[in-house]
Amino acid sequence: MERRLTFGRCMMLGLAWTVLGFMVLPMLIIFPVSLTDQYYLSLPKESLSLEHYKAYFTDEQWIDATVQSVIIAVASTVASVVLGTLCAIGCWRISTSRASAVRTFMLLPIIVPTIVQALALYRFWIDLRIVDTYIGVILAHTLVSIPYVVITVSAALAGFDVRLEQAARNLGASMAQTIRHVIVPSIMPGVLSGAIFAFTISFDEIVMVLFITSRNVYTLPKRIWDGIEDHLDPTIASVATMLIVVTLALLLAELWLRQRRSIARGRASGEA
Amino acid sequence: MTGSEQPVRSGLSHALSLHSVTKLYGSLAAVDDVSLSIPRGSFLTLLGPSGSGKTTILMAIAGFVQPTRGEIRLDDRVITNVPPDKRNFGMVFQGYALFPHMTVEDNIWFPLKVRGISKARASTAIGEALELVQMGALARRLPSQLSGGQQQRVALARALVFEPDLMLLDEPLSALDKKLRADLQWELKALHRKLGTTFIYVTHDQEEALSMSDEIVILRDGRIEQQGEPGALYEKPATRFVADFLGKSNFLAGKVAGRDAETFTYSVEGTELRQCSTAPVALGENVLVALRPEKIVVARSRPDLPNATVGRIAEFNYYGANYHFKVATPHLGDLIATTPAWNCDVEPALDSEVWLGWSPEAAVVVEDR
Numbered sequence: 244m245e246r247r248l249t250f251g252r253c254m255m256l257g258l259a260w261t262v263l264g265f266m267v268l269p270m271l272i273i274f275p276v277s278l279t280d281q282y283y284l285s286l287p288k289e290s291l292s293l294e295h296y297k298a299y300f301t302d303e304q305w306i307d308a309t310v311q312s313v314i315i316a317v318a319s320t321v322a323s324v325v326l327g328t329l330c331a332i333g334c335w336r337i338s339t340s341r342a343s344a345v346r347t348f349m350l351l352p353i354i355v356p357t358i359v360q361a362l363a364l365y366r367f368w369i370d371l372r373i374v375d376t377y378i379g380v381i382l383a384h385t386l387v388s389i390p391y392v393v394i395t396v397s398a399a400l401a402g403f404d405v406r407l408e409q410a411a412r413n414l415g416a417s418m419a420q421t422i423r424h425v426i427v428p429s430i431m432p433g434v435l436s437g438a439i440f441a442f443t444i445s446f447d448e449i450v451m452v453l454f455i456t457s458r459n460v461y462t463l464p465k466r467i468w469d470g471i472e473d474h475l476d477p478t479i480a481s482v483a484t485m486l487i488v489v490t491l492a493l494l495l496a497e498l499w500l501r502q503r504r505s506i507a508r509g510r511a512s513g514e515a
Numbered sequence: 516m517t518g519s520e521q522p523v524r525s526g527l528s529h530a531l532s533l534h535s536v537t538k539l540y541g542s543l544a545a546v547d548d549v550s551l552s553i554p555r556g557s558f559l560t561l562l563g564p565s566g567s568g569k570t571t572i573l574m575a576i577a578g579f580v581q582p583t584r585g586e587i588r589l590d591d592r593v594i595t596n597v598p599p600d601k602r603n604f605g606m607v608f609q610g611y612a613l614f615p616h617m618t619v620e621d622n623i624w625f626p627l628k629v630r631g632i633s634k635a636r637a638s639t640a641i642g643e644a645l646e647l648v649q650m651g652a653l654a655r656r657l658p659s660q661l662s663g664g665q666q667q668r669v670a671l672a673r674a675l676v677f678e679p680d681l682m683l684l685d686e687p688l689s690a691l692d693k694k695l696r697a698d699l700q701w702e703l704k705a706l707h708r709k710l711g712t713t714f715i716y717v718t719h720d721q722e723e724a725l726s727m728s729d730e731i732v733i734l735r736d737g738r739i740e741q742q743g744e745p746g747a748l749y750e751k752p753a754t755r756f757v758a759d760f761l762g763k764s765n766f767l768a769g770k771v772a773g774r775d776a777e778t779f780t781y782s783v784e785g786t787e788l789r790q791c792s793t794a795p796v797a798l799g800e801n802v803l804v805a806l807r808p809e810k811i812v813v814a815r816s817r818p819d820l821p822n823a824t825v826g827r828i829a830e831f832n833y834y835g836a837n838y839h840f841k842v843a844t845p846h847l848g849d850l851i852a853t854t855p856a857w858n859c860d861v862e863p864a865l866d867s868e869v870w871l872g873w874s875p876e877a878a879v880v881v882e883d884r
Contacts, residue, residue: 404610404612406609406610406612407614407615409577410608410614411614411625411629412598412600413602413604413605413606413674413683414605414625414626414677415600415626415677416600416625416626416629417600420629424629425614
């Protein structure tokens with residue numbers, strides 16, 4: 244469909260691109276900065292240099308912070324995917340008004356400001372003696388990730404035919420076997436989307452980490468944060484660049500999964 | 516699959532009985548005090564319009580609906596509270612409910628897998644089940660790569676492979692086109708005879724019910740309206756509802772005017788008609804008579820039958836094998852009559868005059884409800 248470029252349409256397009264640029268360009272500035280030849284955060288002056296990428300890979304502290312972040316992100320992803328998926332399946336299976344109330348309640352961590360949660364967790368974690376421990380951070384990140392898993396899995400379940408569950412039960416499968424062999428494989432794209440969200444959220448979460456850790460647990464975002472406060476080390480820019488690339492890759496993967504799911508659904512409904 | 520084969524497993528078939536089963540949703544009874552006994556190895560059909568409770572009864576037998584009151588027994592064992600996966604009933608769902616992420620083979624293996632049987636040990640049983648429904652060549656396809664009829668066969672094989680005590684079928688043919696539906700009716704019936712398993716079949720399609728069942732139970736508003744063999748139900752409907760739902764009927768409402776040993780006469784708007792009846796009727800009583808369209812003789816001149824009326828063709832439809840006439844009569848209202856198209860005595864033309872006639876045995880007295 245071809246449309247004429249009227250004045251109004253030009254204005255609208257211009258505005259849209261301006262907003263988009265406003266959102267994306269500040270992020271893109273990181274790329275040239277990461278290639279600077281100077282020893283502080285700046286644009287490259289005389290030549291491009293990979294010095295600060297090298298610094299990241301040779302600095303034990305940066306590597307250690309990355310490893311810690313990965314461990315925490317993987318653990319909290321696994322925990323939030325298992326719990327969130329079971330919660331979503333349970334609410335879907337019961338499907339009373341009380342179950343949908345539970346599902347709404349599960350979204351609270353998204354609604355409550357992170358700083359308020361962080362404060363609350365800090366107080367509570369002191370009592371539990373898990374401040375500045377892996378388990379403390381993993382639990383906190385699991386808590387904020389669960390809603391995303393519940394949302395994506397519930398969306399996948401909305402397209403799941405109840406009769407498949409009934410068929411499995413009728414054929415002799417227990418509820419656990421039904422979940423494992425029939426329900427979860429059918430809603431796998433939703434589960435994977437949830438997992439990607441959970442991983443990204445944990446991997447670059449900073450507010451809670453600032454509250455509930457001090458010396459023992461030292462994640463990558465915290466290291467970046469401290470790096471900016473202490474001295475404007477350009478290594479931060481190179482780390483940030485790599486983080487952007489990884490996050491972008493994960494989000495594109497999620498988008499791809501979602502597309503595949505909607506194609507599959509389109510095909511299924513096309514046959515019905 | 517030929518009719519001469521002996522049932523393989525008739526000795527293993529089971530009887531099922533329902534005792535005053537009621538299912539309430541709020542204050543609404545989806546199933547209202549239904550008692551039913553299904554003999555070993557029979558093919559029983561629950562027939563009714565939507566909302567009649569037929570699917571709820573099937574779901575209660577399968578274990579997906581918990582009856583509010585009443586008891587379900589398999590042979591002498593009460594199974595009302597047994598969970599669905601412990602009942603060992605095979606079920607073919609409306610829309611088939613094949614697992615979309617598993618191949619045909621893995622779908623059929625599923626009931627054996629959850630019983631702890633490895634695929635290697637199950638391979639003979641899977642192969643036999645596939646052969647039974649003539650799907651051996653497509654074992655490695657995914658359900659989405661199959662046609663509706665093929666999916667239906669896979670669903671059937673999956674429900675049969677674990678030798679269920681009972682087969683439950685929930686409108687299994689409703690999604691198929693008319694020709695395929697007719698073919699699969701033959702196959703299902705042959706399969707039932709071959710296996711000897713008790714089949715419980717739910718449908719709203721009266722032709723399916725008539726063609727396959729040993730016994731039909733007609734449901735209406737959660738209650739059993741009438742039950743019996745297909746022929747008996749068709750020939751002797753007890754109520755207006757059954758006469759109109761199982762096949763079509765013309766209804767003649769009149770007053771009893773006279774009686775002799777086996778027949779009585781009744782008048783409809785001044786027209787005297789004669790009717791056979793074994794049940795006693797009193798003079799002056801209101802009666803309702805149901806008359807099947809195919810039992811009316813359509814003729815050019817007055818037929819030599821005790822009941823006859825003249826009328827004009829108000830409408831006619833040609834169906835290849837038959838003509839359906841809607842004939843406007845002066846005293847009996849519009850009557851529907853069908854006649855073989857190859858042997859039609861009258862000129863099928865709008866407004867032409869025809870005679871309709873029927874014998875006193877052709878119609879049946881029904882209750883007006």
